[in-house]
Amino acid sequence: MSVLVNKNSKVIVQGFTGSEGSFHAQQMIEYGTNVVGGVTPGKGGQTHLDRPVFDTVKEAVEKAQADVSIIFVPPAFAADAIMEAAEAGIKVIVCITEGIPTKDMMIAKSYISTKDCRLIGPNCPGVMTAEACKVGIMPGFIFKKGTIGIVSKSGTLTYEAVDQLTRVGLGQTTAIGIGGDPIIGTNTKEAVELLMNDPETEAIVMIGEIGGSMEADAAHWIKEHGTKPVVGFIAGQTAPKGRRMGHAGAIVGGADDTAAAKMRIMRECGIHVVESPALIGETMLKALGRA
Amino acid sequence: MNIHEYQGKEILKKYGVRIQDGIVADTPARAIEAARTMMERSGSKFVVVKSQIHAGGRGKGKIVGSEQRGVQVVNSLEKVETVATNLLGNVLVTIQTGPEGKRVNKIYVAEDAYYPGASEPKEYYISILLDRAKGCPVIISSTEGGMDIEEVAEHQPEKIMKTWIDPRVGLQGFQARQIAFSFGLSGVAFKEMVKFVTALYTAYTESDAAMFEINPVLKTSDDKILAVDAKVDLDDNALYRHPDLVVMRDTNEEDPLEVEAGENNLNYVKLDGNVGCMVNGAGLAMGTMDLIKLSGGEPANFLDVGGGANAKTVEAGFRIILKDPNVKAILINIFGGIVRCDRVATGVVEAYKAIGDIPVPIIVRLQGTNAAEGAQIINESGLKVYSVIEFKEAAAKVSEVLKELGVN
Secondary structure, three states, rough: OOOOOOOOOOEEEEEOOOOHHHHHHHHHHHHHHEEEEEEEEOOOOOOOOOEEOOHHHHHHHHHHHHOOEEEEEEEEHHHHHHHHHHHHHOOOOEEOOOOOOHHHHHHHHHOOOOOOOOOOOOOOOEEEEEOOOEEEEOHHHOOOOEEEEEOOOOOHHHHHHHHHHHHHHOOOEEEOOOOOOOOOOOHHHHHHHHHHOOOOEEEEEEEEEOOOOHHHHHHHHHHOOOOEEEEEEEEOOOOOOOOOOOOOOOOOOOOOOOHHHHHHHHOOOOOOOOHHHHHHHHHHHHOOOOO | OOOOOHHHHHHHHOOOEEEEEEEEEEOOHHHHHHHHHHHHHHHHOOOEEEEEOOOOOOOOOOOOOOOOEEEEEEHHHHHHHHHHHHOOEEEEEOOOOOOOEEOOOOOOEEEEOOOOOOOOEEEEEEEEEEEOOOOOOEEEEEEOOOOOOOHHHHOOOEEEEEEEEEOOOOOOOOHHHHHHEEEEOOHHHHHHHHHHHHHHHHHHHHHHHHEEEEEEEEEEEOOOEEEEEOOEEEOHHHHHOHHHHOOEEEEHHHHHHHHHHOOOOOEEEEOOEEEEEOOOHHHHHHHHHHHHHOOOOOOOOEOOOOOOOOOHHHHHHHHHHOOOOOOOEEEEEEEEEOOOOHHHHHHHHHHHHHHHHOOOOOEEEEEEEEEEEEEHHHHHHOOOOOOOOHHHHHHHHHHHHHHHOOOO
């Protein structure tokens, strides 16, 4: 099964003809993703990477039956692109763009809340279903088809986790990069829930960082409803209070959003918490009783 | 981006929020001039001299080596001169600055707003910030003005009111009225408070602020409502559409190494430890800092070189990390996805040669695309650089190096 995206997903790229969009669209096609075209306003009717370019997402849905969109447009226009995709009937919207103003994201999130769609990101590495469909910028070669699902706020830390899993012989179902901004479409708990409900996923890696309450919320949900082992890590145990650590959302505001507080709550909720990000793979083997 | 009180008040004023007015000054002579103007304008001989630094707790904070407080009410031009001389160019330590304090480069000479009149002056608290979980702004208000709001939240949570705003329609009239009623106001003061809250929300959204904290909000003895202080944090991601606010950045308030890193497009945060690090990606960078700690060291910095790690960025990163005299070793941790490890390795070797001799041991962990080729380049370079591939090996190597150095 896997979640969110699979072999049958019909993917379009918003910001298709830009340098980022072109590069990653090419990579996605090489991985085997069914990219059915792209959108660049004003360039409709052209062909790019052997695929049609549309002026609007609506047209891409009508003519190419697109149901998944990945957004590479610059920050000033990204919130608009998200709303356009939702309005056009796209079911899974993945926004890679980093640096969208918070006010724009608040409005976009509110706008799409009444539409039948799911937003992943922004400021995220995308979604990857191993050996089936890549809708993002994750390096394909580290993935192996298997049974572990991954939820993460961070890009390269996700790669680290996937790589460790693959090295200890554990393949993956789907990796969901939910993004490091203060306002994102799908939170940790929702992403974990998707993987809990996926029959192919046997266990979950949950990677968070300082700031906000999403990991604690997810942990409480897991305690109530969890049916599979979860290995967790929170980055930023050494981060000082009040300083923004790279990601717009990675800032310790109070006593509840430190790495230590989140890890404590996760442990109390039965999650296998690792202190060191180098031990994610090994800990998962132990959690599955295969060490 | 944080800005000073006087700048925050400029923004408030622009959107019709009444403020305790004042004039900024950077010399005692200008402070006297400012005080004279404020005294004439208000008809009072009282003015307030307020240190302008990016930290709270100024009223209780003290200038290093003296009893001078960071904020003082004075009643003559002579005293303005004394206080201005005590403050300007000196270091103010408050509960928020840490023991090293912050240099006072500017002071704000403000009108006396607590003048006697028909009714008692009364202080309130209002802040506006982002509720991350709900994805919308929230107005936090309290009758306990002038207090540390975190203390109030802990000991008297019933005295804090939260008003969530629908970002698509903004603040509604009934919400502004609810806040004003919760303060127990009536008559002119009530109407003024509704106006104040409404204008404050407009200023918040129009300036793309991340946080406004007005503490205290003052009801004067003649029922005016005004902002006595203004702590303002602006959304960095939205600054591109506010050229008038970008110029409010005061790099004197920032760590010079962080300013230099920013100029090189590096995301750097200075910390107090002994092991420097250079990483691609913010999450992995934080994870690497944590790993340094677990290996017996303390991270000296956060440094995300981003997706384009090359010889130029690596060199800039090296130069910045090496300016910190506490750094005893450097760990470079790159997970090559789109970035190729052999290119990063070449970058490390080139940067090393460009800088000349680097006096501290360097551990380079390259993983992902072309990791083996990268390791080979490092190993064959003849430089004093340790190459590792697994994250665990990096941790072990950091421990080993620190032991050799006798740091741990």
